[in-house]
Amino acid sequence: MAADGNMKPAKKLSLKENYAMLTRGLDWEPTYQKKEDIFRMIDFEGIKIHDWDKWEDPFRLTMDAYWKYQGEKERKLYAIIDAFQQGNGQFNVTDARYLQALKIFLTGIVELEYASHRGFCMLGREFPGAGPRIAAQMQSIDELRHCTTQIHAISHYSKYFEGMANFPEQFDRVWYLSIPKSFFEDACTSGPFEFIVAISFAFEYVLTNLAFMPWMSGAAFNGDMSTVSFGFSAQSDEARHMTLGIEVIKFLLEQDPANVALVQKWIDKWFWRGYRLLALLATMMDYVLPKRVMSWGEAWTIYYEENGGALFADLARYGIKPPKYADVTIKEKGRVSHEMWSVFYANRDAVNFSTWLPSEEEMAWFSEKYPDTFDKYYRPRFEHWRQLEKEGKPFTCKCLPQLCQVCQWPCLYTEPDDATEFLHRETEYKGETFHFCSDGCKDIFADEPEKYVHAWLPVNQIYQGNCFLPGVDPTAPDFNPLVEALKYMGLKPGVDGGLLKDSIDAQRWEQWTSRPANIHEGAYTDFVRKTTNG
Amino acid sequence: MTVEIRTTGVKPIRNAFTHLEKRFGDKNATRYQESAYDIQPLVNFHYKPLWEPDRDLYDVRRTAVVMKDWYALKDPRQYYYGAYTITRSKQQDALDRQLDFVEKRDLLRSLPLAARQQLVTALIALRHYEFGANMNNSHMAAYGFGTIFTQAAMMNCMDRLGMAQHLSRIGLLTDGNTGESLTEGKRQWMDEAAWQGVRRETERLFVTRDWFELHVAQNLVADGLVYPLFYQQFDAAFAAQNGSALSSLTDYLMRWYDETNRWVEAIVKTAATESAENATLISGWTTKWRDAWVAALQPIASQILGDKGTSALDAVTTAFNTRAGKLGLKL
Numbered sequence: 001m002a003a004d005g006n007m008k009p010a011k012k013l014s015l016k017e018n019y020a021m022l023t024r025g026l027d028w029e030p031t032y033q034k035k036e037d038i039f040r041m042i043d044f045e046g047i048k049i050h051d052w053d054k055w056e057d058p059f060r061l062t063m064d065a066y067w068k069y070q071g072e073k074e075r076k077l078y079a080i081i082d083a084f085q086q087g088n089g090q091f092n093v094t095d096a097r098y099l100q101a102l103k104i105f106l107t108g109i110v111e112l113e114y115a116s117h118r119g120f121c122m123l124g125r126e127f128p129g130a131g132p133r134i135a136a137q138m139q140s141i142d143e144l145r146h147c148t149t150q151i152h153a154i155s156h157y158s159k160y161f162e163g164m165a166n167f168p169e170q171f172d173r174v175w176y177l178s179i180p181k182s183f184f185e186d187a188c189t190s191g192p193f194e195f196i197v198a199i200s201f202a203f204e205y206v207l208t209n210l211a212f213m214p215w216m217s218g219a220a221f222n223g224d225m226s227t228v229s230f231g232f233s234a235q236s237d238e239a240r241h242m243t244l245g246i247e248v249i250k251f252l253l254e255q256d257p258a259n260v261a262l263v264q265k266w267i268d269k270w271f272w273r274g275y276r277l278l279a280l281l282a283t284m285m286d287y288v289l290p291k292r293v294m295s296w297g298e299a300w301t302i303y304y305e306e307n308g309g310a311l312f313a314d315l316a317r318y319g320i321k322p323p324k325y326a327d328v329t330i331k332e333k334g335r336v337s338h339e340m341w342s343v344f345y346a347n348r349d350a351v352n353f354s355t356w357l358p359s360e361e362e363m364a365w366f367s368e369k370y371p372d373t374f375d376k377y378y379r380p381r382f383e384h385w386r387q388l389e390k391e392g393k394p395f396t397c398k399c400l401p402q403l404c405q406v407c408q409w410p411c412l413y414t415e416p417d418d419a420t421e422f423l424h425r426e427t428e429y430k431g432e433t434f435h436f437c438s439d440g441c442k443d444i445f446a447d448e449p450e451k452y453v454h455a456w457l458p459v460n461q462i463y464q465g466n467c468f469l470p471g472v473d474p475t476a477p478d479f480n481p482l483v484e485a486l487k488y489m490g491l492k493p494g495v496d497g498g499l500l501k502d503s504i505d506a507q508r509w510e511q512w513t514s515r516p517a518n519i520h521e522g523a524y525t526d527f528v529r530k531t532t533n534g
Numbered sequence: 535m536t537v538e539i540r541t542t543g544v545k546p547i548r549n550a551f552t553h554l555e556k557r558f559g560d561k562n563a564t565r566y567q568e569s570a571y572d573i574q575p576l577v578n579f580h581y582k583p584l585w586e587p588d589r590d591l592y593d594v595r596r597t598a599v600v601m602k603d604w605y606a607l608k609d610p611r612q613y614y615y616g617a618y619t620i621t622r623s624k625q626q627d628a629l630d631r632q633l634d635f636v637e638k639r640d641l642l643r644s645l646p647l648a649a650r651q652q653l654v655t656a657l658i659a660l661r662h663y664e665f666g667a668n669m670n671n672s673h674m675a676a677y678g679f680g681t682i683f684t685q686a687a688m689m690n691c692m693d694r695l696g697m698a699q700h701l702s703r704i705g706l707l708t709d710g711n712t713g714e715s716l717t718e719g720k721r722q723w724m725d726e727a728a729w730q731g732v733r734r735e736t737e738r739l740f741v742t743r744d745w746f747e748l749h750v751a752q753n754l755v756a757d758g759l760v761y762p763l764f765y766q767q768f769d770a771a772f773a774a775q776n777g778s779a780l781s782s783l784t785d786y787l788m789r790w791y792d793e794t795n796r797w798v799e800a801i802v803k804t805a806a807t808e809s810a811e812n813a814t815l816i817s818g819w820t821t822k823w824r825d826a827w828v829a830a831l832q833p834i835a836s837q838i839l840g841d842k843g844t845s846a847l848d849a850v851t852t853a854f855n856t857r858a859g860k861l862g863l864k865l
């Protein structure tokens with residue numbers, strides 16, 4: 001330090017220099033405890049890191065900048081949410097059918113943001129480098145933000161509509177919500193390197209645009225200002241998260257050639273797992289949104305085939321290949337949403353949202369968007385079901401479907417090369433048979449059977465009598481496991497699920513707004529007919 | 535699209551989410567309540583963590599403390615993400631004006647060399663202490679049980695990074711942005727005998743796995759001694775010699791400390807009053823870590839405060855004991 005008297009003006013620091021100074025040498029170099037006792041998780045996966053300093057924090061945000069930047073976004077966001085609530089914005093959405101998408105979102109997605117927050121927080125504790133630890137912590141608190149703002153944005157809807165009020169309980173219990181739940185728990189129970197490849201790279205970098213663009217534009221198209229606002233407010237967070245995703249993958253690949261095989265294995269696994277999770281989104285895009293943005297098939301073409309293709313071409317220099325079974329996703333793109341909507345329609349009494357059959361006009365749209373598949377495979381099915389509805393005996397599934405041991409969807413997908421043949425794979429492990437929806441899921445199981453035998457499969461749990469509330473006697477003569485399971489899942493018959501036209505939401509919607517509950521079907525009740533006629 | 539609501543009196547069918555209604559009745563919930571209660575999954579976990587196969591992903595057994603309802607551990611500040619970032623950004627705006635004032639007038643750079651050296655010895659090494667606290671709070675947020683606690687720990691984790699950076703700024707204001715003071719602070723932290731107790735105890739926190747014990751050790755005990763010792767006792771002694779330029783910047787740390795203590799104490803008090811077992815456990819931890827930290831701080835207190843070091847540390851310890859007593863702890 002300079003002695004007194006000869007002071008030059010203080011050096012001006014650029015933003016980058018300022019960041020470097022503020023975090024300079026900050027990290028711990030422990031000498032009293034062993035490094036491996038402080039950072040216990042980084043060795044068991046087999047990833048080799050020689051120089052942690054090569055992984056810089058890609059965000060390079062000091063906390064003062066973070067607080068100000070994020071605080072400003074929050075001010076704006078809550079101003080919109082407040083205005084939305086005061087102006088009864090919940091009635092500005094297209095119709096009551098749109099609300100079914102919000103139910104899936106609140107019960108299925110919000111908790112994923114939470115899981116992501118906790119997962120990144122573990123990384124923020126466990127990575128031995130200061131840069132990656134800080135980056136993970138920042139992402140962790142961002143994901144906490146997403147969870148919180150989503151709850152706040154949707155909470156007002158829950159005051160007027162059913163199916164959203166007990167979202168945390170349902171996330172833990174409703175059978176189809178084990179699809180998203182098991183996805184993130186799989187990541188969080190993995191080691192830190194697998195987690196970050198799974199979430200930052202495979203999910204955020206490769207697949208997030210696919211989830212984000214159609215979903216946010218869908219909300220905008222359907223007048224949901226609350227959802228749109230938090231979505232766009234989260235976009236700049238996501239941009240940072242994607243940067244982390246690509247940087248981490250390059251860091252791992254550059255550190256040691258031995259990492260390539262492990263990273264490839266995780267890309268294969270998490271691409272497939274993420275793709276199966278997105279089948280939920282495919283179904284929402286094609287079937288639930290009353291005003292559509294684009295079809296799932298189109299979205300997959302643009303956001304995976306084109307963008308993803310370029311990405312993997314770029315990663316080829318590291319020896320990384322496009323994900324295994326990417327070809328299957330392309331073969332399936334004309335089928336996924338139709339097959340999964342059929343599953344939900346058939347099991348509509350056991351879900352927390354209402355269903356319906358596509359109208360003539362919607363089927364015409366499907367024929368146009370899916371020229372190779374819709375008329376051939378799905379139109380006849382929906383026409384038949386429509387006939388049954390007309391006759392007053394709508395089709396329902398009477399038995400519980402077999403679930404895939406890995407992705408937890410019902411095993412009701414079709415063979416990649418034959419859309420008329422249900423696909424079913426199984427495997428023996430320690431004397432037990434396990435079932436899969438696809439070769440992708442079967443491979444994932446084969447690599448880590450000890451992990452996946454512990455999957456909490458709702459259907460199996462119901463049959464084993466594990467899904468009923470305290471006080472219920474499973475040995476009672478009138479014990480009905482399915483009825484009890486619905487209570488356990490927090491689903492109320494006549495309120496949750498069922499056909500939209502019979503639903504209490506639809507009825508209230510028409511009563512309150514005088515507009516049809518499903519713009520594709522016209523009025524369900526006299527509340528709309530009266531207004532329209534008079 | 536125009537909305538035509540046929541009746542002026544469309545009434546909500548419920549006022550709160552089911553889980554909040556169960557706790558607080560069917561009335562409008564606050565944004566804090568919506569963010570904090572019952573969000574963390576509780577049942578039906580899918581896999582055994584590869585990193586801890588004998589526990590669930592979220593598991594009450596990661597601490598010896600037992601609570602009937604983990605959501606009793608509420609944050610009196612009622613911080614959810616938005617309230618937290620907006621509060622911090624306002625505080626930062628005020629701090630920026632202070633920093634600006636000190637920088638424009640070269641208030642720290644123009645201190646006599648001996649004073650600047652003293653400042654570096656006393657405060658700059660604490661950057662590393664803060665960064666250690668950052669990692670410890672990350673541990674609590676990652677492995678703690680219940681959103682209401684873990685989200686506050688997450689905010690505290692980020693706060694500590696902010697405090698480390700604030701101390702770095704004080705260093706840069708002292709050395710004219712050369713970073714020499716940071717290098718020197720680190721050297722002393724790593725090599726000077728007076729700092730080794732603090733460094734050793736901080737490392738011991740890194741291998742303390744019980745997250746509630748870690749909260750007690752880091753946020754209650756260590757901070758409860760470090761903050762008053764450096765930012766009050768040392769700060770007052772330094773100001774007596776050198777004027778209040780430094781105090782205008784340590785004031786931020788003390789204000790943050792006072793604010794955060796409301797949360798730290800609420801957690802400890804709630805858990806300790808829950809049961810005699812909890813009270814005994816937490817009292818034991820508090821005593822153990824207090825003794826270790828008082829001993830660890832003794833040499834650096836003497837170094838920076840000379841012969842007043844011991845009495846200053848005594849005063850800080852006495853105040854701490856009183857505080858702990860008010861929380862229902864028996865030391």
Ligand SMILES: [Fe+2]
Pocket residue numbers: 113116142143146
């Ligand atoms: Fe997110």
Ligand SMILES: [Fe+2]
Pocket residue numbers: 143204237238241
């Ligand atoms: Fe994200």
Ligand SMILES: [Zn+2]
Pocket residue numbers: 276404405406407408409436437438441
């Ligand atoms: Zn599967």
